[in-house]
Amino acid sequence: MTALTQSKDDTLRQQVLVLYLSDSSLDSRVLGWSLYDGTGGTSPTTGDSDVPPYPTGTGALLDGWRLFQAAQLLPPYPGHEHDVSFLKHEFFFEKLAPAAP
Amino acid sequence: MARFVARGSLRLDAVVPPEMNAEALSFLGQGVPDVRYGTPLAKAYADDSFPRRLLAVPEVAGALHSLVGPEPTVDHHAVHVREPHNGHAQSLHADAIIDVRPDAFDVQLMYYPQDVTLEMGGTLSVPGSHLRRINETDTGRYQNLLGQDRLVCPAGTVVFVHHGIWHGGRRNDSDLTRYMFKIRFNPTVRQRLLWDTTDLDDPQVRDELVTEFPWYEQASGRLEIYNRVLLWRELTGNPTFDADHWATRVSNRPQEAAI
Numbered sequence: 001m002t003a004l005t006q007s008k009d010d011t012l013r014q015q016v017l018v019l020y021l022s023d024s025s026l027d028s029r030v031l032g033w034s035l036y037d038g039t040g041g042t043s044p045t046t047g048d049s050d051v052p053p054y055p056t057g058t059g060a061l062l063d064g065w066r067l068f069q070a071a072q073l074l075p076p077y078p079g080h081e082h083d084v085s086f087l088k089h090e091f092f093f094e095k096l097a098p099a100a101p
Numbered sequence: 102m103a104r105f106v107a108r109g110s111l112r113l114d115a116v117v118p119p120e121m122n123a124e125a126l127s128f129l130g131q132g133v134p135d136v137r138y139g140t141p142l143a144k145a146y147a148d149d150s151f152p153r154r155l156l157a158v159p160e161v162a163g164a165l166h167s168l169v170g171p172e173p174t175v176d177h178h179a180v181h182v183r184e185p186h187n188g189h190a191q192s193l194h195a196d197a198i199i200d201v202r203p204d205a206f207d208v209q210l211m212y213y214p215q216d217v218t219l220e221m222g223g224t225l226s227v228p229g230s231h232l233r234r235i236n237e238t239d240t241g242r243y244q245n246l247l248g249q250d251r252l253v254c255p256a257g258t259v260v261f262v263h264h265g266i267w268h269g270g271r272r273n274d275s276d277l278t279r280y281m282f283k284i285r286f287n288p289t290v291r292q293r294l295l296w297d298t299t300d301l302d303d304p305q306v307r308d309e310l311v312t313e314f315p316w317y318e319q320a321s322g323r324l325e326i327y328n329r330v331l332l333w334r335e336l337t338g339n340p341t342f343d344a345d346h347w348a349t350r351v352s353n354r355p356q357e358a359a360i
Binding site for chain 2: 018020021022023028030031032033034035043044045046047048049050052082083084085086087088089
């Protein structure tokens with residue numbers, strides 16, 4: 001147990017940035033954004049900002065965020081081609097950082 | 102009405118007089134007695150009650166009639182209280198369960214009896230989100246969307262929203278308790294031409310219906326307009342209305358044989 005605790009203290013924490021883009025291209029405009037901070041240093045929440053952190057998805061790459069998931073391109077269900085629902089172009093990024101003191 | 106169809110909300114600033122706002126702040130903390138789901142509006146509130154007088158404010162009465170018509174039923178009501186330095190915002194959500202009625206909608210009245218500042222965590226809503234088919238808090242992953250509306254308003258403001266609008270109470274980072282009183286209404290008549298339609302053919306109607314909101318994806322933004330056209334056809338009884346040519350084009354399937 002002691003070893004596990006020690007390991008946890010030394011582990012870098014994950015910060016997750018989710019960007020919603022205008023189309024499926026990573027260099028298209030940011031339309032929505034969410035941030036989750038595993039370091040405990042900040043507590044982002046719903047409706048806390050009106051300004052996107054980056055103008056495009058590639059802007060996040062240039063700032064050191066690492067892409068680890070992108071939304072698949074799925075055809076619409078037959079008969080529901082004109083329905084609108086969730087944001088389609090979702091990209092997950094991460095950074096690793098020490099836990100907040 | 103075209104703006105409501107595009108935006109999913111109608112905001113009436115400071116329409117409730119100051120003495121009523123002061124009265125509301127004196128009792129909203131204790132709540133408002135429940136009414137049974139589906140109670141006819143005429144029977145839901147006593148004549149001298151606060152909700153009755155709130156609904157008699159001319160701007161409020163007129164908007165309610167335009168949106169859902171005469172004698173709607175009261176679905177339910179609630180007082181929402183956000184305590185000072187409340188640590189959590191609500192997840193972005195649509196109320197109740199997924200509700201995709203193509204030819205009818207409920208409205209929710211949201212009444213703010215005090216000045217609401219940005220720090221007080223006024224309701225977050227997303228313009229033009231009401232036609233998106235999502236279920237309740239499944240949108241909770243979305244923290245911020247470009248062009249979102251973080252409500253800041255003067256005391257006495259009333260906002261009507263379509264039942265499908267994405268919204269949530271924001272974190273209250275101020276020293277003040279924030280109150281909001283809401284009532285959901287169900288229509289009891291077909292929602293067709295219930296408003297002042299003297300300007301129905303004004304070009305501004307079409308301009309309102311094609312409003313693009315900043316958070317729309319390039320492609321899905323076009324589908325939003327398509328879906329508004331379908332709703333406008335229902336509200337006006339005009340089955341051939343189109344804003345551009347998108348709805349007309351995709352339904353064009355001629356059956357006449359060539360001669």
